[in-house]
Amino acid sequence: xxxxxxxxSALIACLGVPALxxxxxxxxxxxxxxxxxxxxxxxxxxxxxxxxxxxxxxKVGGLPVEVIYEDDQQKPEVGKQKTDxxxxxxxxxxxxxxxWSNVLLASLKPAIDSKTIMISSNAGPSxxxxxxxxxxxxxxxxxxxxxxxxxxxxxxxxxxxxAYLVGPNYxxxxxxxxxxxxxxxxxxxxxxxxxxxxxxxxSAELSKGRAxxxxxxxxxxxxxxxxxxLNQYVQAGLKNQIPLYTAFTIDETTLPRQGENALGIPGxxxxxxxxxxxxxxxxxxxxxxxxxxxxxxxxxxxxxxxLLVNSAVAAVKGDVARKADMIKAMEKADFxxxxxxxxxGNNHFPxxxxxxxxxxKGPDGMxxxxxxxxxxxxxxxxxxxxxxxx
Amino acid sequence: MHxxxxxxxxxxxxxxxxxLLLFLLAAGLTLVFGIMxxxxxxxGSFYMLGAYFAATFAALTQSFVLSAVLALAATLAVGMxxxxxxxxxxxxxxxxxxxxxxxxxxLFFNELVRLIWGPAGMNLALPPYLSTSIEILPDVYYxxxxxxxxxxxxVVAFFLYIVVMRTRVGMLIRAGASNREMVSALGINIxxxxxxxxxxxxxxxxxxxxxxxxxxxxxxGMGENILIVALVVIIIGxxxxxxxxxxxxxxxxxxxxxxRAFLPEFFRLVMTPAAASALAPALSSMLIYLxxxxxxxxxxQGFFPADGx
Numbered sequence: 242x243x244x245x246x247x248x249x250s251a252l253i254a255c256l257g258v259p260a261l262x263x264x265x266x267x268x269x270x271x272x273x274x275x276x277x278x279x280x281x282x283x284x285x286x287x288x289x290x291x292x293x294x295x296x297x298x299x300k301v302g303g304l305p306v307e308v309i310y311e312d313d314q315q316k317p318e319v320g321k322q323k324t325d326x327x328x329x330x331x332x333x334x335x336x337x338x339x340x341w342s343n344v345l346l347a348s349l350k351p352a353i354d355s356k357t358i359m360i361s362s363n364a365g366p367s368x369x370x371x372x373x374x375x376x377x378x379x380x381x382x383x384x385x386x387x388x389x390x391x392x393x394x395x396x397x398x399x400x401x402x403x404a405y406l407v408g409p410n411y412x413x414x415x416x417x418x419x420x421x422x423x424x425x426x427x428x429x430x431x432x433x434x435x436x437x438x439x440x441x442x443x444s445a446e447l448s449k450g451r452a453x454x455x456x457x458x459x460x461x462x463x464x465x466x467x468x469x470x471l472n473q474y475v476q477a478g479l480k481n482q483i484p485l486y487t488a489f490t491i492d493e494t495t496l497p498r499q500g501e502n503a504l505g506i507p508g509x510x511x512x513x514x515x516x517x518x519x520x521x522x523x524x525x526x527x528x529x530x531x532x533x534x535x536x537x538x539x540x541x542x543x544x545x546x547x548l549l550v551n552s553a554v555a556a557v558k559g560d561v562a563r564k565a566d567m568i569k570a571m572e573k574a575d576f577x578x579x580x581x582x583x584x585x586g587n588n589h590f591p592x593x594x595x596x597x598x599x600x601x602k603g604p605d606g607m608x609x610x611x612x613x614x615x616x617x618x619x620x621x622x623x624x625x626x627x628x629x630x631x
Numbered sequence: 632m633h634x635x636x637x638x639x640x641x642x643x644x645x646x647x648x649x650x651l652l653l654f655l656l657a658a659g660l661t662l663v664f665g666i667m668x669x670x671x672x673x674x675g676s677f678y679m680l681g682a683y684f685a686a687t688f689a690a691l692t693q694s695f696v697l698s699a700v701l702a703l704a705a706t707l708a709v710g711m712x713x714x715x716x717x718x719x720x721x722x723x724x725x726x727x728x729x730x731x732x733x734x735x736x737x738l739f740f741n742e743l744v745r746l747i748w749g750p751a752g753m754n755l756a757l758p759p760y761l762s763t764s765i766e767i768l769p770d771v772y773y774x775x776x777x778x779x780x781x782x783x784x785x786v787v788a789f790f791l792y793i794v795v796m797r798t799r800v801g802m803l804i805r806a807g808a809s810n811r812e813m814v815s816a817l818g819i820n821i822x823x824x825x826x827x828x829x830x831x832x833x834x835x836x837x838x839x840x841x842x843x844x845x846x847x848x849x850x851x852g853m854g855e856n857i858l859i860v861a862l863v864v865i866i867i868g869x870x871x872x873x874x875x876x877x878x879x880x881x882x883x884x885x886x887x888x889x890x891r892a893f894l895p896e897f898f899r900l901v902m903t904p905a906a907a908s909a910l911a912p913a914l915s916s917m918l919i920y921l922x923x924x925x926x927x928x929x930x931x932q933g934f935f936p937a938d939g940x
Contacts, residue, residue, distance in 0.1 A: 276750075277850075277851065277852060278750075278751075278752055278848075278850045278851070280750050280751075281750070281751050281752075410912040410913075432908060433895070434908060434911075434912040435891075435912065436912065436915075436916040439856045440916075441847045441848075442649065442846060442847065444645040444648070444649070444774075444777065444888070445642055445645050445888045445889075445891050445892040446892075448638060448641040448642055448645060448892070449638065449642075449892055451772075452634055452635075452637065452638040452641070465752065465848055465850060468754075468848050469846070469847050469848055472845070472846065472847075472848075473774075473846060475762070476757070476762055476764070476774045476776055476777075476845075476846070477764055477772070477774050478763060478764030478772050478774070498752070498754050498848065500754075
């Protein structure tokens with residue numbers, strides 16, 4: 242009797258101990274939009290994330306990695322459901338992605354409550370940078386207000402005295418308007434919010450913009466809406482009348498369809514495909530070779546997210562249960578970011594440079610994005626004071 | 632003051648253009664509903680197909696007008712084929728069956744488009760003579776293409792009215808709507824007539840889609856949101872009535888566009904700017920539905936219900 246107990250114990254020891262020692266694989270949930278027109282963005286994010294894993298030898302922190310991709314359909318309620326599913330039934334160690342601020346805001350609570358580390362590789366709502374900040378949340382993008390704030394500074398440089406603002410009526414749209422208003426010193430002669438995401442005809446807003454006779458127009462229309470806005474802006478003959486300044490309206494996912502309409506229209510960005518650091522050169526070249534297209538900032542931020550996960554898992558030598566230590570490692574931003582080096586603020590949003598991007602004709606005659614200047618260096622969002630983390 | 636009048640005028644043109652576009656979509660919907668007593672949720676799919684066909688033919692032929700004509704013919708054919716293969720089986724059944732059947736068709740067409748054209752969407756570029764703006768009044772410019780849309784839609788509306796009210800085919804269509812058995816007893820091939828009407832409805836939707844394509848972009852599911860507005864139009868106008876659809880479409884187009892444009896200013900007069908900018912976009916997007924609710928309460932049959940209903 243006693244013998245058999247020992248034998249069984251030994252058997253358990255033999256089976257169990259190695260299983261504990263070799264650790265499981267790292268599980269990452271990735272939420273983005275993979276259906277409908279924004280699938281172009283979601284695919285760019287997935288392609289870039291996968292490319293980063295290729296560059297890491299399909300391992301993070303030395304452990305094999307499994308990624309589960311889920312489609313949020315650009316709907317907050319679906320995004321939250323998928324987040325719940327990834328946490329409760331897949332038990333992921335990290336949850337990455339999120340294009341849309343309203344989807345991210347809806348999905349934040351389940352991640353924080355379950356202490357799952359969440360990395361937004363695009364959306365940066367002001368609430369999460371401020372009062373909703375959490376040790377378990379990191380951003381590899383920006384806080385929404387920062388990019389338009391940079392373009393506001395550039396509009397001052399260009400001597401713009403009055404501006405008319407248009408954007409979609411959802412969380413990010415409101416942040417973008419607030420961002421440009423925070424830095425732009427001229428007069429705001431009009432501020433329009435359009436139905437999102439289904440309003441695609443901007444004739445009423447463009448007519449009002451023309452009638453307001455501003456020095457410049459500022460818009461924020463991510464994805465396909467940016468193609469439509471630019472089309473209608475050019476058709477209305479406004480391109481020669483009222484210069485356009487943009488945030489997240491012209492990028493590599495929309496440029497093929499915006500074409501010549503986009504030439505000469507400036508925007509601000511924390512990453513542009515031609516940034517001259519080595520990590521970026523490798524990312525852009527390998528992406529182009531693999532996908533026959535240029536990566537966008539959505540992709541660049543997702544690439545960085547994979548490197549951030551890698552730095553966290555490596556710091557705890559694969560013991561992903563040590564969450565506090567992983568968070569401490571992530572706060573160092575100790576990896577070769579494709580935007581160049583940056584550091585994290587107390588609210589886990591990057592403190593980073595913002596560049597002026599322009600659309601010019603490339604060597605083959607097709608329009609491409611190009612870095613022109615640095616608008617602002619080491620910029621930190623304005624909401625970090627409201628975050629109670631130190 | 633002068634500026635405001637010009638702006639109002641411009642916004643009315645925008646509203647008129649949107650309204651006429653809605654009419655093209657609603658006309659087919661209301662014809663099919665009125666004549667065959669058939670609820671066609673897949674009408675938006677023909678809108679989408681029209682846009683995809685036009686973008687494809689434009690790439691092949693390099694001619695905007697020719698590609699539009701080819702796209703209309705192609706969608707007419709697809710519409711008639713859909714009627715023969717699927718829709719015909721559903722006549723005379725419950726409206727809920729129509730809704731289920733045509734919802735299935737929406738999914739089918741969306742997937743079909745994804746298989747053929749891919750998920751990314753397409754562009755339909757305008758010829759240079761249409762992608763400019765025209766000085767319609769001294770110092771007032773308006774996009775040439777939107778003016779052209781207004782003209783084309785008005786011509787189509789007039790033509791449709793003449794066909795339905797003044798020709799033999801139109802007489803048969805109206806007779807078929809009132810009493811199907813009697814028309815077929817008189818030796819008219821009512822099945823063929825229905826197939827034809829359904830095809831024409833699809834072609835009208837395609838015209839709306841391809842007209843909208845250069846302003847918006849060509850993408851999967853583009854017909855779904857606008858179909859809801861077209862349903863609002865036929866409810867307000869009275870189901871089955873072309874005249875009702877025409878007037879209601881322009882009314883809805885004006886209310887939506889002008890409301891969107893001037894509601895924020897109106898609210899700013901009576902409340903703080905912050906409250907106004909929060910409330911105005913929300914309310915202006917509900918405006919046409921509030922309008923529909925009011926019509927349903929006051930006049931449930933719509934403004935101009937078709938005869939015999």
